[in-house]
């Protein structure tokens with residue numbers, strides 16, 4: 001946040017007002033830090049001499065509004081270390097600020113500034129609004145309370161952090177609250193449970209989702225679509241084992257560079273008295289396996305570009321604190337492919353790949369994305385010849401420029417073996433996630449001694465492109481769940497059609513239609529529970545099934561059915577055959593209505 005913006009000044013000044021109000025209610029409170037944050041501000045308090053109760057938040061908020069009403073001016077003063085310590089001792093706000101002043105002094109700070117408003121004084125650098133009367137009394141709200149260690153270290157005392165939301169206008173605060181309400185309602189973990197998409201069981205382990213039938217139906221549809229698309233774009237499908245010997249990852253460089261993100265090896269002896277053990281690793285990437293497929297046969301320039309695709313399952317030992325529903329997991333199935341080509345084919349192949357990405361995004365109606373050119377920084381994790389790195393980075397930038405695709409640079413975001421284009425999607429709360437990626441790799445060809453014979457009959461090393469437009473099933477479906485609010489388009493919805501026979505006598509007609517559609521591999525259900533008709537509508541609407549078909553005696557007599565689409569109150573009655581045709585077309589063309 002820009003420190004000179006009005007919003008920053010408001011949030012910052014408001015933190016003083018919060019501390020002042022808390023002091024009025026709890027005179028013995030000791031003060032920690034109280035900075036502005038993305039959605040407002042917080043302040044850390046040590047209440048150890050008094051019992052703090054969240055019930056008091058309302059009262060504190062009221063007092064804050066009174067302080068705002070008093071239009072207290074923010075008055076500046078400054079002093080040296082001794083003066084600051086003396087002043088803080090006199091204020092009796094506890095030792096935290098004194099410790100802070102001494103720390104700052106040891107880092108060369110000589111002058112300390114204070115701001116006084118009303119009876120409250122705080123060690124602070126500003127900037128503030130001129131007086132508390134300039135603060136928006138109706139655009140803030142004390143939001144929640146959490147524990148926070150002093151200076152963020154577990155070795156220190158835990159303080160009580162009061163978070164507040166704060167905007168310039170009441171409308172902006174309302175807007176934020178509404179956005180948050182929707183985000184909570186559409187949270188993929190919540191929807192994943194309600195819609196029976198996946199389950200994480202402690203007995204299997206953290207970050208290892210079990211996909212339920214509904215989730216698996218979505219995965220299968222996405223995978224089928226990717227296979228068709230890749231077939232059209234000239235990819236060949238391959239399949240590879242989930243594990244490999246240590247040697248493979250030593251060759252690829254994953255060991256030791258990526259070892260932290262891999263599960264530890266399995267050490268195996270074939271016979272008890274064998275001298276040697278073999279070490280196997282679960283694969284964290286599909287690339288090395290694909291490189292060996294390339295290497296297993298000779299290739300001529302005429303075969304290139306050669307595109308190997310696999311929805312490959314990988315395992316990464318992500319830190320447990322970073323695991324989150326399906327967004328970040330430890331077992332993931334990736335929409336992966338590796339393209340082997342000569343350098344002069346790179347540009348046109350990159351264009352084709354971008355075209356394919358666009359086709360995917362259009363089908364899913366994904367519109368909010370941006371491109372990040374992820375390059376290395378000076379960290380040691382980026383391996384290989386700096387000249388090759390520079391060449392690869394320049395190549396990606398050149399192609400992006402020529403295609404007039406706007407992008408920004410992400411320093412230090414590259415893969416350890418090369419730069420990449422990451423495609424970032426905004427989620428409901430505006431947070432960005434990497435969904436798709438394209439990487440250019442000038443290194444693996446050499447490491448694996450890959451070759452093709454060029455037109456002159458000489459051996460050449462191929463350039464490799466790694467690409468994953470649809471990410472992993474896990475991350476992509478977590479994103480789609482939130483993006484669609486759980487209401488998937490008909491073609492990939494777990495249950496596409498649910499039929500509701502109104503009377504017993506309609507069952508035969510209903511079942512015949514269900515059988516016909518099931519026979520054509522559509523996912524249909526008949527709700528012949530004992531529920532009342534209205535309850536059937538309600539429960540199946542909650543399941544976010546795209547289409548409910550209502551079949552009563554009138555429909556049976558006329559050979560029609562009544563269609564009610566999710567999210568619409570209207571319903572239309574159409575002839576049976578007309579429905580079947582339009583439904584099939586909608587699914588086949590993967591339409592989103």
Ligand code: ATP
Nearest residue numbers: 318327328329332434435436437468471472474475
């Ligand atoms: P990140 O920076 O998000 O950890 P990465 O750069 O390590 O990802 P890649 O190796 O490029 O990821 O993997 C390809 C794609 O797989 C990523 O763009 C991302 O969408 C997805 N992905 C990576 N790690 C995970 C994970 N732990 N869980 C789910 N999906 C993941």
Ligand code: ZN
Nearest residue numbers: 012124125126
């Ligand atoms: Zn201040």
Ligand code: ZN
Nearest residue numbers: 285286287466
């Ligand atoms: Zn790869």
